[in-house]
Amino acid sequence: TASNHRQRLSSRRFVRGLHYDSQVTSAALIDAVEFLTKQALESLAEDPDRRATLVGCNPTGADDEACMRQFVGKFGRRALRRPLRAEEVDAYVLGSANYAGAIPDAIESGDFYVGVDTAIRTLLQDPEFLYRVEIGTPVPDHPGVFELSQFEVATRMSYFIWGVGPDDDLLDAAEAGTLADESSIRSKAQAMVEQPRARQRIDRYHALWLGYATPFQGGEIGAGLQAESAAAVEHVVFNEEEPWRRIFELEGTYINDQLAEYYGLPAPGADTPTWVDYGESGRRGVLSHGSVLSIGAEANGDTNVTRRGKEIRWRFFCQDVAKPVMPPPPLPPPTGEAICKADRLAVHAEGGCAGCHRQMDPVGFGLENYDGGGRFRQYEPDNPDTPADESQCFISGDGDLDGVQFNGPAGLAEVIVAREGGPEPCMAEHLYRFVTGRTWLDDHDREFISPLIDTEAPGELELKELVVDIVADDAFRYRREEEV
Numbered sequence: 001t002a003s004n005h006r007q008r009l010s011s012r013r014f015v016r017g018l019h020y021d022s023q024v025t026s027a028a029l030i031d032a033v034e035f036l037t038k039q040a041l042e043s044l045a046e047d048p049d050r051r052a053t054l055v056g057c058n059p060t061g062a063d064d065e066a067c068m069r070q071f072v073g074k075f076g077r078r079a080l081r082r083p084l085r086a087e088e089v090d091a092y093v094l095g096s097a098n099y100a101g102a103i104p105d106a107i108e109s110g111d112f113y114v115g116v117d118t119a120i121r122t123l124l125q126d127p128e129f130l131y132r133v134e135i136g137t138p139v140p141d142h143p144g145v146f147e148l149s150q151f152e153v154a155t156r157m158s159y160f161i162w163g164v165g166p167d168d169d170l171l172d173a174a175e176a177g178t179l180a181d182e183s184s185i186r187s188k189a190q191a192m193v194e195q196p197r198a199r200q201r202i203d204r205y206h207a208l209w210l211g212y213a214t215p216f217q218g219g220e221i222g223a224g225l226q227a228e229s230a231a232a233v234e235h236v237v238f239n240e241e242e243p244w245r246r247i248f249e250l251e252g253t254y255i256n257d258q259l260a261e262y263y264g265l266p267a268p269g270a271d272t273p274t275w276v277d278y279g280e281s282g283r284r285g286v287l288s289h290g291s292v293l294s295i296g297a298e299a300n301g302d303t304n305v306t307r308r309g310k311e312i313r314w315r316f317f318c319q320d321v322a323k324p325v326m327p328p329p330p331l332p333p334p335t336g337e338a339i340c341k342a343d344r345l346a347v348h349a350e351g352g353c354a355g356c357h358r359q360m361d362p363v364g365f366g367l368e369n370y371d372g373g374g375r376f377r378q379y380e381p382d383n384p385d386t387p388a389d390e391s392q393c394f395i396s397g398d399g400d401l402d403g404v405q406f407n408g409p410a411g412l413a414e415v416i417v418a419r420e421g422g423p424e425p426c427m428a429e430h431l432y433r434f435v436t437g438r439t440w441l442d443d444h445d446r447e448f449i450s451p452l453i454d455t456e457a458p459g460e461l462e463l464k465e466l467v468v469d470i471v472a473d474d475a476f477r478y479r480r481e482e483e484v
Contacts (some may be wrong), residue, residue, distance in 0.1 A: 037124045041117050051113065062277060067112070068093050068102050079123040080157075081165050082151040083175065092119050102303040115416050132159065134479050143175045144481040150174040153477050157189060160435050160468060162197040163204060186472035194343040199238055202463065205434050206233045206247075209315060212291030217373055224259045224273075225291040225374070232286050233275060237463045244425055245462040248413040252277040262290070264376060281376075282369075284410035290374025293409070296364065297372025303379060305345060309360030316416050321359050323370075333385050340393035341368070341380060343473040366399015366406050422458040425449070428466060435470060448475050 044051050052058075056074055057067040072092045076084040084092075095101020099122055106115025123129060132155060136146030148156070151166075158166035166174070170188070177452075178184045192198060207213035210215050212229045215222035231254035236246045254273040260266060265281060268274045274336040280286060286292050296308030315318040331344045338344050342365065348357035371377055382391040397407045406415050416423045433439055441449075452469050453461065470476060 001004055033125055033130060040124065041120060044120075045113075045117075049451065051116070055116060057111075059156070061256045062106045062110050062112045062115070063091065063103060064112060065103055067405060068106070068115060068119070071116065072123075075120065076123055078165065078168070079129045080126065081155045082149075092122060114410050124281075132156075136479055139478070145478050147480075148477055148479060150177060150179045153179045153185070156476065157185070157192065157471055161189065161192045161201060162195070162469065163201040164197065173222055180477075182472045182474065185476075189468045189471040193467055198467075199234060202467075203230045203233055203238060206230075208434070209430050210286060210289075210292050211295040211311070211315070212289070215291065216294035217290075220258060221262060221290075221373075224256065224262075225289060225294075227273060228254055228259065229286055229289045229291045232289070233292055241462060241464070242328060243460050243467070244427060245417055245459060245461070248287060248416055248423065250285045253283075253289070262373075278410075282408045285413045287409035287413050288370075288374070293367065293370050293374040294372055301365070301372045303368060303370075303372050305341065305364030306348070306357060306360045307364070307383065309362070309364035312363050312367075312412070313359065315430070316423065316426060317360075317419070318429050321356050324356065325352065334383070334388040334390055339390060341390075342393075362400035364399070365403070366397065366412055367409065368395050368399075369408055391424075412473065417459075419454035421453075424453050424458045424461045428461075430467075431466065432470070433454050444480070448473065 014397045032267065037378070044054065054075070055067070055071045057070050060065045069089055072089055073084055076088070076092065076145045083453045090096075091099045091101075094448075095104050100118050102115035102119040102122075104115075105118040106112045108244060109115075123157055132145075134148055134152050134156075136148040136152060139145040139147055151171070157179075158164060158457050160168055170192075173179055173184075175187060179188065189365050204213070206229070207226070210229060212226050217225065232247060232250060235254070235462045236242045236244065236250070240246075252275050255263065255265065255276050256271050257269065258271075259273075260268060260276060263281075263283075265278070268276050278288065293312040296304045296306075298304050310321050313321060331347065334340075334344060338346070339358050345357075345361055348354060348361055369376055369378070371381070378395060380390045380393040382389055400413070401407050401412075401415055404415050406412050428449050432441070432445065436445075438445075451471075452466060
């Protein structure tokens, strides 16, 4: 049911904030939009040269309707991601029952740029600016399927590849009708993925997928851990243009002396990040990063074995462990013979909770040698609030995923890469969720995803090529009604 769907969605940290179903109008959203619009206008007023460039014409006076129409048409096209209709330009410039007119406000104040502010304020609070509206036209003989307009296709492309609305060049292509076939879209997408904005967008996706969008730690260490993961993604995807799975297999990382000391790795002798080989440390790829190992961390920096195992299964194997019907009982305190975490978690092996915990806990224990910030440890940290001495608890770091044994991030990386079919199907599935803003996929979605993975050579899949393939596929130019 819809209510159960929302409950399941609320428990998902990754892509939860991107899900279309959560983008609802509220008083807080309206107030925030108004506040941000005010800030944008104040910033523009402080830079007259920038404001003049944005307007694009020199007004002859407060009542220069021709200049205002030119500005509204140009700015409105970028804001609403399509050309404005004549009646819309009239409403923004002259006013209507629903809009304050730019020219009346300019004349009343005696300042043309007050009218510019009115037009900008109105456009930046237009629902069509705040939301991506996709309508399209019905496809004959295919009920519930709609072909998107070329402006809607351009908007899809831009938000997917760049994370922002389409620029004038992309809007010009849509207006010229050159986004109607695979070859033209592929050519345009290939150019788009080479721009700096694409790097920022791809890093944003990985930050959400791998868990480093919000650093677990603050200060220089937290920022350094984020930068380390972003550098690894950029190295694989852009600098070396290697297969996407290489992010799991990197034999080194980009860190400076501060992070080297933090991890216990050889110092590169530099304040700026540089390549440091992992050597015999047991680390490999992004799974060794403190930013990624922080998933499932407790507030005190210790690990939550169960939560970490659940997140590993979801993020890297696309396996969703059901949310418990009832809250799990608290773990027994560290007393008697059950001082160590493994002994205390043995309570999960019994009763109705055992089935799900067998899927999560053994996975989490495989990373237990690494604390919530990614630092190696051989023993559990002592909790000063308990009489027991947890620091006597040796951590083996041995884990199990569906009968496959592993130890540490390097071992887990081997399991991920060696799985049947490789990691690419799940990686592509999560990317598709990011594209569509939908967590739960159906058969139509999987029919779209499967052909994108070359079953003959899945280990050769490059992310930039996958992005282009998604955009160039015929299905990208259509939408279908959601089943309620």
